[in-house]
Amino acid sequence: MESESSSSAASVSGSPTQTEADLSRHMLELEEDDDLEVFSKDATLTDASSFSASMPMSPASMINQYKLEEQDIKDVFITVDCPESHVTSIETFVTYRVITKTTRSEFDSSEYEVRRRYQDFLWLKGKLEEAHPTLIINPLPEKFVMKGMMERFNDGFIETRRKALQKFVNRIADHPILSFNEDFKVFLTAQAWELASRKKQGPGLLSRMGETVRAVAASVRGVQNRAEEFTAMNDYVETFGQKMGMLDKIAQRIVKEQKEYLEGMKECGPVYTLWSGSEDQLVEPLKAIAGCIDNCCKVTEEQVAGLSENQVPILHEYVLCAETLKAVLRRRDNIQAEYESKVDALANKKADKENLKEEIGRLEDKVECANNTLKVDWERWKRNMQGDVKSAFVDMADTNMNYYKKRLAIWESFLTSQKTDVHLEKDTDS
Amino acid sequence: MRGSEILERMADSTSEDVAVIGNTDFAAADLHNNTINTMTEEGVLKKMEISVSEAEKRTGKNAVNMQEIYTVYLIETRPVDAITEGQSTAPDSLWRRYSEFELLRNYLLVTFPYIVVPPLPEKRAEFVWHKLSADNMDPDFVERRRIGLENFLLRVASHSVLSKDKIFYLFLTQDDGWKDVVYDTGFQAKADSRLKALNATFRVKNPDKRYTELKHYSDELQSVISQLLRVRAKVADRLYGVYKVHGNYGRVFSEWSAIEREMGDGLQSAGHHMDAYAASVDDILEEEEHYADQLKEYLYYSEALRAVCRKHELIQYELEMAAQDLVSKKQQREELATGTVRTFSLKGMTSKLFGQETPEQREAKLKVLEEQIVEGEELVKTSNAECDEYVRNAWIDIDRFKEQKNQDLKEALISYAVMQISMCKKGIQVWTNAKECFSKM
Numbered sequence: 013m014e015s016e017s018s019s020s021a022a023s024v025s026g027s028p029t030q031t032e033a034d035l036s037r038h039m040l041e042l043e044e045d046d047d048l049e050v051f052s053k054d055a056t057l058t059d060a061s062s063f064s065a066s067m068p069m070s071p072a073s074m075i076n077q078y079k080l081e082e083q084d085i086k087d088v089f090i091t092v093d094c095p096e097s098h099v100t101s102i103e104t105f106v107t108y109r110v111i112t113k114t115t116r117s118e119f120d121s122s123e124y125e126v127r128r129r130y131q132d133f134l135w136l137k138g139k140l141e142e143a144h145p146t147l148i149i150n151p152l153p154e155k156f157v158m159k160g161m162m163e164r165f166n167d168g169f170i171e172t173r174r175k176a177l178q179k180f181v182n183r184i185a186d187h188p189i190l191s192f193n194e195d196f197k198v199f200l201t202a203q204a205w206e207l208a209s210r211k212k213q214g215p216g217l218l219s220r221m222g223e224t225v226r227a228v229a230a231s232v233r234g235v236q237n238r239a240e241e242f243t244a245m246n247d248y249v250e251t252f253g254q255k256m257g258m259l260d261k262i263a264q265r266i267v268k269e270q271k272e273y274l275e276g277m278k279e280c281g282p283v284y285t286l287w288s289g290s291e292d293q294l295v296e297p298l299k300a301i302a303g304c305i306d307n308c309c310k311v312t313e314e315q316v317a318g319l320s321e322n323q324v325p326i327l328h329e330y331v332l333c334a335e336t337l338k339a340v341l342r343r344r345d346n347i348q349a350e351y352e353s354k355v356d357a358l359a360n361k362k363a364d365k366e367n368l369k370e371e372i373g374r375l376e377d378k379v380e381c382a383n384n385t386l387k388v389d390w391e392r393w394k395r396n397m398q399g400d401v402k403s404a405f406v407d408m409a410d411t412n413m414n415y416y417k418k419r420l421a422i423w424e425s426f427l428t429s430q431k432t433d434v435h436l437e438k439d440t441d442s
Numbered sequence: 443m444r445g446s447e448i449l450e451r452m453a454d455s456t457s458e459d460v461a462v463i464g465n466t467d468f469a470a471a472d473l474h475n476n477t478i479n480t481m482t483e484e485g486v487l488k489k490m491e492i493s494v495s496e497a498e499k500r501t502g503k504n505a506v507n508m509q510e511i512y513t514v515y516l517i518e519t520r521p522v523d524a525i526t527e528g529q530s531t532a533p534d535s536l537w538r539r540y541s542e543f544e545l546l547r548n549y550l551l552v553t554f555p556y557i558v559v560p561p562l563p564e565k566r567a568e569f570v571w572h573k574l575s576a577d578n579m580d581p582d583f584v585e586r587r588r589i590g591l592e593n594f595l596l597r598v599a600s601h602s603v604l605s606k607d608k609i610f611y612l613f614l615t616q617d618d619g620w621k622d623v624v625y626d627t628g629f630q631a632k633a634d635s636r637l638k639a640l641n642a643t644f645r646v647k648n649p650d651k652r653y654t655e656l657k658h659y660s661d662e663l664q665s666v667i668s669q670l671l672r673v674r675a676k677v678a679d680r681l682y683g684v685y686k687v688h689g690n691y692g693r694v695f696s697e698w699s700a701i702e703r704e705m706g707d708g709l710q711s712a713g714h715h716m717d718a719y720a721a722s723v724d725d726i727l728e729e730e731e732h733y734a735d736q737l738k739e740y741l742y743y744s745e746a747l748r749a750v751c752r753k754h755e756l757i758q759y760e761l762e763m764a765a766q767d768l769v770s771k772k773q774q775r776e777e778l779a780t781g782t783v784r785t786f787s788l789k790g791m792t793s794k795l796f797g798q799e800t801p802e803q804r805e806a807k808l809k810v811l812e813e814q815i816v817e818g819e820e821l822v823k824t825s826n827a828e829c830d831e832y833v834r835n836a837w838i839d840i841d842r843f844k845e846q847k848n849q850d851l852k853e854a855l856i857s858y859a860v861m862q863i864s865m866c867k868k869g870i871q872v873w874t875n876a877k878e879c880f881s882k883m
Contacts, residue, residue: 248701255698262690269687273680279673283666290662293848297855304859398705402883405712409877416869423862430856 088114088185090200092178095170096127105129108174110181112200118192124201132199133177135211139195140184145343146386147190148393150183151332152176172325179329183396189385229353235345236352239383245390246341253334260327263408267319274312281305297430304426311418318411326404330397337393340386347382351375491520491533492599492614494592497584498537513584514539515591519614536617540565543591545624546613550604551746552629555753556836557604558843560597561742563590569671569734571679582728586735593739603839639752642759649758650833653751656840660747667741674734678727689720708883715876722868729861736854740847747843750836757832761825768818775811778804 094109112124133152140149153176181200184190198210281302288298354375358368496516504510518533543562550559567583577583595614598604609627612620695713699706 251698251701255694255701258690258694259698262687262694265687266684269680269683273677273684276673276677276680280670280677283670283673287663287666287670290659290666294851294855297852301855301858398883401705402708402880405880405883406877409873409880412873413870413877416866416873420863420866420870423859423866426859427856427863430852430859 086186087116088112088191090178090181090185092174092181095174105131106170108177110200118197119201121201126201126203126207128199128207130173130177132207133180136184136195136199137180140190140193141339143193143195144189144385145347146340146382146389147187148333148336148340148386148389149190150180151329151336152180153329154332168320172321176325176329187392229350235349238345238348241387242341242344242383245337249334249337249341253331253338256327256331256334260324260331263319263324263327267316267324270312270316270319274309274316277305277312278309281309300426300429304422307422308419311415311422314418315411315415318415319408322411323404323408326400330401333393333397344382344386347375348379351379489522490599490614491522492592492595493518494588494595495535497588499579500539511579512539513579513587515588517595517614534615536615538613540587540591542613542621543594545621546610547594548633549609549624549627549629550598550607551749552633553607553609553627554603556750556832557601557839558743558746558750559604560594560601561739561746562594563587563735564738564742569668569675569738571675571682586731590735590739634753634756639756642756643752646755646759647762649755652837653754657748657751660744660751663747664741664744667737667744671734671737671741674730678730682723682727685720685723685726687720688716692717692720705883708879708881712876712879712883715872715879719869719872719876722872726861726865726868729864733854733858733861736850736857740851743843743847747840750840754832754836757825757829761822761829764818764821764825768815768822771811771815771818775808775815778808778811 089112091111092108093111095106096108098105098107107127107129110124110126110128112119114122130152137149137152140147153173184193184196190196195210198207202210284298284302284305288295288302291298351372354368354372358365358372361368494515495518497513498516499511500514501509501511514537516535516537518535520533540562547559547562550557563586566578567580598610604610609624612623616623692713695709695716699709699713702709
């Protein structure tokens with residue numbers, strides 16, 4: 013069961029315009045800050061009505077924003093379908109059709125159709141992570157083929173990937189902050205050439221390098237006073253990732269074993285049929301058994317397909333999620349470490365105190381903001397995770413239940429066909 | 443009752459009576475739930491209840507004076523009369539090992555070649571899937587063997603011909619020295635050599651078409667059941683794997699539930715169901731093993747069937763040989779009498795080269811030939827009679843066997859379906875319970 017809002021957010025039912033106004037004020041304030049190059053702010057977009065969540069906001073307004081959306085009003089619907097292969101002289105790749113239907117006023121139209129390839133999704137994810145280092149973004153399906161897949165372009169693989177991509181974009185669309193990201197909008201609406209040119213923009217190589225250097229320096233330095241709750245989160249993610257990994261393996265193993273069982277069973281029917289050829293009195297029951305076994309094979313095939321398509325991908329997604337969570341926690345740590353290093357610098361250096369103090373103030377805000385967004389998003393993630401995992405396992409139970417029910421029917425019909433007087437024993441409780 | 447009286451009884455009995463072996467000194471006992479005793483087909487075991495109730499390990503010295511461990515089985519017998527009289531008594535019992543059963547069966551095979559003799563349970567575990575031990579000492583194997591041996595005895599005891607055999611009776615009742623008694627019958631000398639049998643198979647000129655078809659059928663039956671057993675073993679192995687992997691869910695759910703607040707309980711209880719699911723496969727496969735045993739019995743029955751056909755070929759062949767011999771002797775007599783040489787013979791040639799025989803010599807030869815011809819005619823007559831009788835008797839038992847086979851196998855197929863249904867019901871139950879737990883997460 014999904015408990016959407018456990019907090020007092022229910023009382024708040026603001027309209028986007030109110031918050032927009034709040035935040036545009038903030039936007040104007042922060043635009044000049046060099047340090048905020050880290051967050052990709054598209055300089056060309058000055059339209060205040062298109063809200064960009066690329067700006068870090070004050071913690072208070074951030075939380076307001078968040079609580080607003082806890083009603084989870086879905087107003088962006090995206091489908092990802094129609095995979096198509098493209099062959100060029102350099103490479104072969106697959107594009108997917110992305111159709112967006114929305115009622116949001118930020119969008120000029122209510123429906124968009126574009127084609128995107130995996131690389132584009134990857135780009136989008138990168139941009140979102142840049143803009144919101146401590147928000148938890150759904151993982152993308154893996155770039156490279158998984159073990160056991162022969163052909164990168166075989167149907168099963170593409171279908172699994174398509175579903176995962178669709179889930180990826182819809183999760184972003186459902187996110188109160190991420191869904192208003194400008195790059196996201198571009199991704200959904202821009203034509204191919206527009207997207208290409210957008211990709212070339214953004215923080216230059218140097219600034220990105222600067223960010224990486226800072227991040228590395230921060231992580232090397234390590235965080236000094238990490239709050240207890242973040243340590244707890246770390247521990248949780250560690251264990252969660254482990255357990256998910258195991259569940260993923262188990263689920264895949266079950267599919268594999270069931271497939272082998274199916275292969276063996278397929279050999280049984282023909283032997284009974286062969287046998288019936290030598291008999292006279294037993295022809296009928298032998299042929300009937302062969303028929304039953306063949307039907308069981310069909311039913312087993314359905315079951316295997318059900319498990320592979322529904323349960324396995326979800327578990328796998330959450331294995332990747334664990335890595336995402338770890339990265340998010342690391343980034344949060346880095347932000348705090350950066351702040352702490354400046355504080356130390358202040359204590360040691362004599363000169364330039366004024367600038368340092370200002371910087372420290374900003375970094376302090378940054379840390380607080382990062383922490384709060386993370387905390388709220390964490391709860392959101394956990395709710396989603398619970399829902400997903402629950403439905404994955406309920407699905408699995410359903411698939412197996414139906415499987416056994418169908419098999420039962422097959423064998424019961426065999427008994428009736430034999431017109432026996434066999435009285436099935438009363439079921440004992442297991 | 444003494445042995446002689448028993449034999450008298452046996453001689454008196456008609457083909458309707460069965461298993462007239464009883465010791466009325468015993469009082470009645472409790473009713474055994476011996477399922478074959480309640481069979482209503484022809485040849486019900488009327489006089490005696492038989493069971494192989496236990497197995498034990500023994501140690502002893504073998505033929506080459508080395509220590510060995512072997513298993514013995516307890517055969518218990520109790521006369522049915524005693525029971526119906528409302529008295530209770532302890533059953534007679536003795537211990538026998540597998541090799542003694544083999545000896546009994548070999549004796550029956552030689553003594554009743556026209557009967558499709560019930561087979562013994564397998565000597566070594568065949569068609570195993572990996573979990574089942576191929577070791578003869580494995581308790582599961584011993585248990586299944588015990589049941590198979592009981593089945594064998596009951597089948598023999600309910601057979602209209604075999605049940606009357608004295609050696610069989612003594613097997614059930616005579617503790618010491620039974621082996622000597624069997625050997626004393628000299629049955630081993632009567633056994634046909636394999637070479638002779640093989641020779642006959644290839645050389646017989648006019649095989650009875652029915653027997654040829656029957657032999658063909660027994661080959662097909664053996665081949666198809668072997669295939670089925672092989673495939674089944676493979677499938678059992680894989681089914682085992684599928685179920686057991688689910689056990690891992692139980693473990694991981696339990697570990698994971700430790701860090702989850704809301705989902706913890708649901709995970710834990712679901713985990714228990716996964717463990718139960720994984721464990722349930724052991725019972726399922728044990729039942730399936732019983733089905734495999736039923737198939738195996740008929741796999742080995744097909745060998746017995748083929749043995750009857752082979753014996754027929756042998757008898758037929760000997761008849762043909764005797765007839766041919768007679769014909770050639772008659773021809774020789776004719777040649778000798780008329781002086782014409784129609785058939786080539788070394789003697790004829792040498793006599794041509796080295797001179798004719800004297801009339802006295804010819805007279806003597808003719809006389810010998812006449813005697814041989816008379817013997818030959820006698821032989822052909824008895825061989826013919828033997829062959830006819832064999833065919834007649836064998837066909838009666840083959841018809842009986844066919845009926846039994848059709849009924850048994852049909853029951854086996856039905857019980858297989860029942861087993862599948864039970865497995866499905868268990869599966870539905872487990873996953874329904876698991877779903878409930880998952881829904882509460």
